[in-house]
Amino acid sequence: MVGFGYDSHKLVDGKPLLLGGIRIESDKGALAHSDGDVVLHSLCDSMLGASGLGDIGELFPDDDIQYKGADSSIFVSEILKMLHERSLIVNNVDITILLEKPKLKSYKESIRNNISKLIKIPVERINIKAKTNEGMGFIGKMEGIACYCICEIQKKASD
Ligand code: MG
Numbered sequence: 682m683v684g685f686g687y688d689s690h691k692l693v694d695g696k697p698l699l700l701g702g703i704r705i706e707s708d709k710g711a712l713a714h715s716d717g718d719v720v721l722h723s724l725c726d727s728m729l730g731a732s733g734l735g736d737i738g739e740l741f742p743d744d745d746i747q748y749k750g751a752d753s754s755i756f757v758s759e760i761l762k763m764l765h766e767r768s769l770i771v772n773n774v775d776i777t778i779l780l781e782k783p784k785l786k787s788y789k790e791s792i793r794n795n796i797s798k799l800i801k802i803p804v805e806r807i808n809i810k811a812k813t814n815e816g817m818g819f820i821g822k823m824e825g826i827a828c829y830c831i832c833e834i835q836k837k838a839s840d
Contacts, residue, residue, distance in 0.1 A: 686727035686730060689826065692823055702754050707782075715751040726830070732769055772802075779829075
């Protein structure tokens with residue numbers, strides 16, 4: 682089964698920027714209830730989409746005080762647990778990050794490795810792409826960041 686996820690956050694001065702659980706050196710960071718990690722949020726929604734389990738906002742509401750400043754890797758782990766309880770495993774993940782600057786080239790491998798650890802699949806099954814928006818729109822003007830994620834999940838082979 683295939684699932685799709687999308688997330689975006691406003692970028693503001695003086696906030697940390699976290700992508701895939703990795704801290705990015707940037708003047709601006711995401712304004713959010715949780716840590717605002719668009720990569721992990723879109724990953725969560727793609728996993729929920731593929732398994733027919735709803736969306737991240739239903740599971741971890743942004744008006745719930747317990748998720749204020751939350752480390753988004755907690756959301757990924759909780760969702761992975763839900764999948765495993767249903768004998769589902771993630772086959773592969775493909776992520777596209779939209780950010781005007783900084784360039785993410787030097788961070789891609791760390792993001793990939795961290796996601797591999799979080800969802801417990803080999804790094805070869807995770808792909809990270811980063812794009813600017815050629816100066817256009819809210820991404821281009823550095824008003825925000827967005828991320829798309831697609832993943833495939835499958836039933837664990839019975840042993
Ligand atoms: Mg989000």
